[in-house]
Amino acid sequence: MTSPAPGSSSTRVRFAPSPTGMFHVGGARSALFNWAVAKQQGGTFVLRIEDTDASRNQPEWVDGILSAMEALGIRKDDPAFEGPYYQSENAGIQKDAAQRLFTEGKAYYCDCTRDALIARTGNQQTGYDGFCRDRGLEYAEGRALRFRTPDEGETQVVDLIRGNPTFPNANLEDFVIARGNGSPVFLLANVVDDIDENITLVMRAEEHLPNTPKQQLLWEALGHTPPQWAHMPVIVNEKRQKLSKRRDKVALEDYLAEGILPDAMVNYLMLLGWAPGNDEEILPFDELVRRFRVEDINSSSAFFDVKKLTAFNGEYIRALSVEDFAAACAPWLQAPAAPWAPDQFDEKVFDAVAPLAHSRVALLSEITNNVDFLFLDAPIIDEDSWNKAMKTGAAGLLTDVRAALADVAWEAEALKDTVTTVGEAHGMKLGKAQAPVRVAVTGRRIGLPLFESLEVLGRERTLVRIDAALARLVQAATPSDAEVPATAE
Numbered sequence: 001m002t003s004p005a006p007g008s009s010s011t012r013v014r015f016a017p018s019p020t021g022m023f024h025v026g027g028a029r030s031a032l033f034n035w036a037v038a039k040q041q042g043g044t045f046v047l048r049i050e051d052t053d054a055s056r057n058q059p060e061w062v063d064g065i066l067s068a069m070e071a072l073g074i075r076k077d078d079p080a081f082e083g084p085y086y087q088s089e090n091a092g093i094q095k096d097a098a099q100r101l102f103t104e105g106k107a108y109y110c111d112c113t114r115d116a117l118i119a120r121t122g123n124q125q126t127g128y129d130g131f132c133r134d135r136g137l138e139y140a141e142g143r144a145l146r147f148r149t150p151d152e153g154e155t156q157v158v159d160l161i162r163g164n165p166t167f168p169n170a171n172l173e174d175f176v177i178a179r180g181n182g183s184p185v186f187l188l189a190n191v192v193d194d195i196d197e198n199i200t201l202v203m204r205a206e207e208h209l210p211n212t213p214k215q216q217l218l219w220e221a222l223g224h225t226p227p228q229w230a231h232m233p234v235i236v237n238e239k240r241q242k243l244s245k246r247r248d249k250v251a252l253e254d255y256l257a258e259g260i261l262p263d264a265m266v267n268y269l270m271l272l273g274w275a276p277g278n279d280e281e282i283l284p285f286d287e288l289v290r291r292f293r294v295e296d297i298n299s300s301s302a303f304f305d306v307k308k309l310t311a312f313n314g315e316y317i318r319a320l321s322v323e324d325f326a327a328a329c330a331p332w333l334q335a336p337a338a339p340w341a342p343d344q345f346d347e348k349v350f351d352a353v354a355p356l357a358h359s360r361v362a363l364l365s366e367i368t369n370n371v372d373f374l375f376l377d378a379p380i381i382d383e384d385s386w387n388k389a390m391k392t393g394a395a396g397l398l399t400d401v402r403a404a405l406a407d408v409a410w411e412a413e414a415l416k417d418t419v420t421t422v423g424e425a426h427g428m429k430l431g432k433a434q435a436p437v438r439v440a441v442t443g444r445r446i447g448l449p450l451f452e453s454l455e456v457l458g459r460e461r462t463l464v465r466i467d468a469a470l471a472r473l474v475q476a477a478t479p480s481d482a483e484v485p486a487t488a489e
Helices: 025-041 059-071 087-103 114-121 186-196 206-221 252-257 262-270 285-291 306-319 322-328 347-358 364-375 383-389 394-405 412-425 430-442 450-457 459-477
Strands: 012-015 044-049 081-086 107-110 144-147 154-156 166-168 176-178 201-205 228-232
Touching: 012 025, 012 201, 025 044, 025 201, 025 228, 025 252, 025 262, 025 285, 044 059, 059 252, 081 087, 087 107, 087 144, 087 176, 087 186, 144 206, 154 206, 176 186, 186 206, 201 206, 206 228, 252 262, 262 285, 262 306, 322 347, 347 364, 347 450, 364 450, 383 430, 394 412, 394 430, 394 459, 412 430, 412 450, 430 450, 430 459, 450 459
Parallel strands: 012 044, 044 081, 201 228
Antiparallel strands: 107 144, 144 176, 154 166
8 A cells, every 4th residue: 555645634544344244334334434534634534345254255245335335425536535455465464464473572373272271271261371372382284373462561542432441451361363374363454454554543333442452552562653543332223232234224225225315324324423513413414524523422322213314314305406306216216116117107297296295205215105196007005094094974975076076177276175165065174084085096095285196197087096996985885795694485
């Protein structure tokens, strides 16, 4: 890698994901916090792909990381961006570092097995006892290389979020830095890569905090000043359990696929553990960057509130122009999201109702159910909506509404007045009177403004759907042959 250009900021942060799955929202938060620091300080954001686990790494996951980061606004063509580097390409200097530590007496080879350790100590929970420290073993296949930790004193970690936690060195066992086959383990590889890439601030998840004193000792043993550290709070679900991909929806791609706008996601993730002050929350990223301070990140766990994220998204959707909103809806207006055939979709019809939907959807994916009745031959009936709307009196109301709509002026206000008048004749206020009409025509009790929707749908299609609803009501009210009592002979 190359050193920072002369005159550039010395601040260098990094994001180091493993390409082993979908892009976790926790990783997205880490990337954004690091990106904010780099942008604010005119520094550099280094992307390092930690790809040394060959059994789990897949090339497509690297592409997924890059595309997810780009969706969040972290783009390769930005001057603050550097990389991606690949940890596997640094294997040579990692092995050199391990050998140097051995040569300088700061590490030693060990052939102890777990069973041998338990036999010596009589305790399955005891950490490594330093048995091979002074045996003078040389490298041989199967011998691990252990770092020689100090016996006395303590290691203090300068953490911008958690103060300066200290770790008694006596509690740190001589940990493995290279496996029996000579390959460096994560602790060493991570440090060597950070040194090679001139990283000055390591901002990562708090689960790595226990590793930090070990890594700080490695930095010092290799002759370098450790970076500043910042361990971000864990992200939890509504039960205050750490987000888990086995239990929770955690993939950034899944949220984007259901219609969370990238800008809304960025805004929300930036507030997981940090706040810009003044009780403000909905802010553009540039303003969030301006106010961001690592020292102000809360050390307590951060709740990933899906309802709040959805509310944020609704705010961002409403901030779009109608034209931009319509364009953003495009993926949900075609296969596989849309239940209608391509030739059934009418862009002019959608443009007519887009202003109605603009203020009503919180997820872009909700647009499909809101407009499907316009493009299908018959509405998709939600049975719960049908059962709640089509109660006693619904058939009579629909019959009279159908008759009144046959020759009324076909515009929203006139349609509303008509249903209001018919409803009053049946002793119903407009709210109750329009429910059977809405379900008959759209299939659902909740949706776009009814009378504007009817105006767009047109008289003929509206009357056909009311007729179909009436036929279903009549059929439900007529006993089937199986239900008719047998005539006595």
